[in-house]
Amino acid sequence: MEPRAPQIVAFGGGGFSMEAGNPLLDDYVLSLSRSERPKVCFVPTASGDADHYIVRFYRAFSPAICEPSHVSLFRRDRGGGIDCDIASHLLEQDLIYVGGGSVISLLGVWRAHGLDETLAECWRRGIVLCGLSAGSLCWFEEAISAFHGRPSRQEGLGLLPYSNCVHLNDEARRAAFREEIAAGNICPGYGAEDGAALHFVGTRLAEVVASRPGVRAYRVDERGEAPLAARYLGTPQVALAEVA
Numbered sequence: 001m002e003p004r005a006p007q008i009v010a011f012g013g014g015g016f017s018m019e020a021g022n023p024l025l026d027d028y029v030l031s032l033s034r035s036e037r038p039k040v041c042f043v044p045t046a047s048g049d050a051d052h053y054i055v056r057f058y059r060a061f062s063p064a065i066c067e068p069s070h071v072s073l074f075r076r077d078r079g080g081g082i083d084c085d086i087a088s089h090l091l092e093q094d095l096i097y098v099g100g101g102s103v104i105s106l107l108g109v110w111r112a113h114g115l116d117e118t119l120a121e122c123w124r125r126g127i128v129l130c131g132l133s134a135g136s137l138c139w140f141e142e143a144i145s146a147f148h149g150r151p152s153r154q155e156g157l158g159l160l161p162y163s164n165c166v167h168l169n170d171e172a173r174r175a176a177f178r179e180e181i182a183a184g185n186i187c188p189g190y191g192a193e194d195g196a197a198l199h200f201v202g203t204r205l206a207e208v209v210a211s212r213p214g215v216r217a218y219r220v221d222e223r224g225e226a227p228l229a230a231r232y233l234g235t236p237q238v239a240l241a242e243v244a
Contacts, residue, residue, distance in 0.1 A: 003126060004034065004125070004126025004127075005126055005201050005202055006123045006124060006126060006159075006201070006202050007032060007123075007126065007128045007129070007199070007200065007201055008123065008128075008129045008130065008139050008159065008160060008199075008200045009025075009028070009029050009032070009128065009129070009130040009197050009198070009199045009200075010130070010131070010136035010137075010139060010140075010160075010164060010166075010190075010192065010197060010198045010200070011025060011130065011131065011132035011133075011135075011136050011166070011192070011196075011197045012132075012136065012166045012167060012168055012191070012192025012193050012194055012195065012196045012197065012198075012215075012217065013100075013132055013133060013166055013167050013169075013192075013193070013194030013195065014132060014194055014195045014196075014197065014211050015060075015097075015132050016056055016057065016059075016060035016061075017053065017056060017057075017099065017100060017132065018100075018132065018194065019195070019211055022211050022212075023060065024210075024211040024233040024234060025195075025197055025209070025211045025233070026060060026061070027233070028197070028209055028233055029095055029097070029128060029130045030065070030066065030095065032095070032128045033094040033095055033128060034094070035094050037065070037066055037067060038066045038067070038094035038095055039066070039067045039069070039092060039093045039094045039095070040061050040066045040067065040068050040069070040093065040094065040095045040096075040097060041068075041069045041070060041071060041089065041090060041093045041095070041096050041097070042054065042057040042061070042068070042069070042070040042071075042097050042098075042099065043070070043071055043096060043097070043098045043099065043131075043135075044057070044070065044072070044099040044101075045073050045074075045098075045099075045101075045105070045106045045109050045110065046098070046099055046100055046101030046102050046103060046105060046106035046133070046134035046135060047099055047100065047101035048074055048101070048105070049072040049073065049074045049075060050101075053099055054070050054072075057070060057097070057099075058070075061097075066095075069089070071086050071089065071090070073086075073109050073110075073113055073115070074109075086113075086115070086118075087114070087115070087118040090115075090118055090119065090122055090127075091118070091121065091122060091125065091127070093122070093127050094127065094128065095127070095128045095130065096119070096122060096127060096128070096129050096130070097130055097131060097135070098129070098130070098131030098134070098135030098138065099131065099132070099133075099134070099135050100131070100132050100133030100134050100135055101133065101134050102134060102145075103133075103134035103137045103138055103143065103145045103154055103156075104145070104154060106134045106135075106138055107138060107154070107155075107156070107157070110138075116157055119157065120157065120159060123159050129159075130197075132166070133166050133167065136164060136166050136192075136198075137154065137156060137164050137165075137166060138156050138157055139156060139157055139159045139160050139164075140156040140157075140158070140159075140160045140162055140163060140164040140189065141155075141156060141158045141160065141161050141162060141163060141187055141189075142154070142155060142156060142162075142163040142164075142186040142187055142189070143155075143156050143163060143164045143165065144163070144164075144165040144173060144176055144177045144180060144186070146167075146170065146172065146173050146176075150176075151172060151173050151176035151177070152176075153180060153185060153186055159203075160200055160203055161187070161203055162187060162188065162189035162190055163177070163180075163181065163186045163187050163188065163189030163190075163220075164189050164190055164191065164192075165177035165189070165190075165191040165192075165220075166191070166192060167193075167194055168191040168192055168193045168194075168216075168217075168218065169193050169194055174191065177191055177220060178220060178224065178225065181220055181221060181222060182222050182224075184222070188219075188220060188221035188222065189219075189220060190205070190217060190218065190219055190220065190228075191217065191218045191220055191225075192208075192216075192217040192218075193215045193216055193217065194215065195210055195211045195212040195215040196208060196209070196210045196211075196215045196216060196217045196230050197209050197210070197211075197217075198217055205228075207231060208228045208229065208230040208231065209230060209231050209232075209233050210230040210231065210232050210233065211232075211233060212232070213232050213234075215230060216228065216230055217230060
């Protein structure tokens with residue numbers, strides 16, 4: 001089998017934890033695996049490894065469709081019968097799904113446990129990385145987060161050399177994102193509304209997909225926003241196109 005290209009799918013918001021009964025984004029990331037029954041690991045660090053979040057993951061990613069597991073850095077328990085160290089387990093996956101919550105807590109705990117380096121290696125090996133909210137912001141060079149109040153700049157892992165803003169439906173986040181880029185405080189990047197996801201192959205944006213008709217993503221630089229056409233996953237594929 002040929003080596004897999006690095007891939008990241010950054011949700012603006014959506015997936016099993018935000019869109020009950022709408023599996024389109026989750027099905028999309030599963031489809032990127034080359035396995036008929038992919039190994040999928042949920043990383044709920046940003047929520048403090050909340051039990052209810054983990055339960056919802058297993059309901060959405062059942063053994064009928066994949067080999068699900070999770071890792072906990074707060075309790076150091078591992079799901080799915082895993083009996084090995086966390087780094088080794090992550091490097092064996094087809095898809096790593098990072099949940100939402102506090103990106104500040106997420107990155108602090110990952111760096112303390114060395115998972116920042118492990119996840120970078122997963123990406124280089126072609127293991128698909130995805131997530132929503134904090135699980136989207138974390139992959140980028142810089143991000144705007146409003147989890148702890150006023151939207152503010154956060155430094156991410158830098159796998160993608162852009163900035164990112166999620167939940168772009170929130171006008172306060174959106175305005176802060178535009179203003180910080182225009183002022184040169186953060187690098188140009190991408191923002192996505194809830195239901196939209198940015199699919200990167202390597203560091204190139206390959207496609208924008210959506211779980212709902214009409215939702216959008218944007219390329220944002222010092223000149224302002226440029227909307228990007230999103231392929232609604234409930235319809236046949238159309239080419240990605242940037243709208244002037």
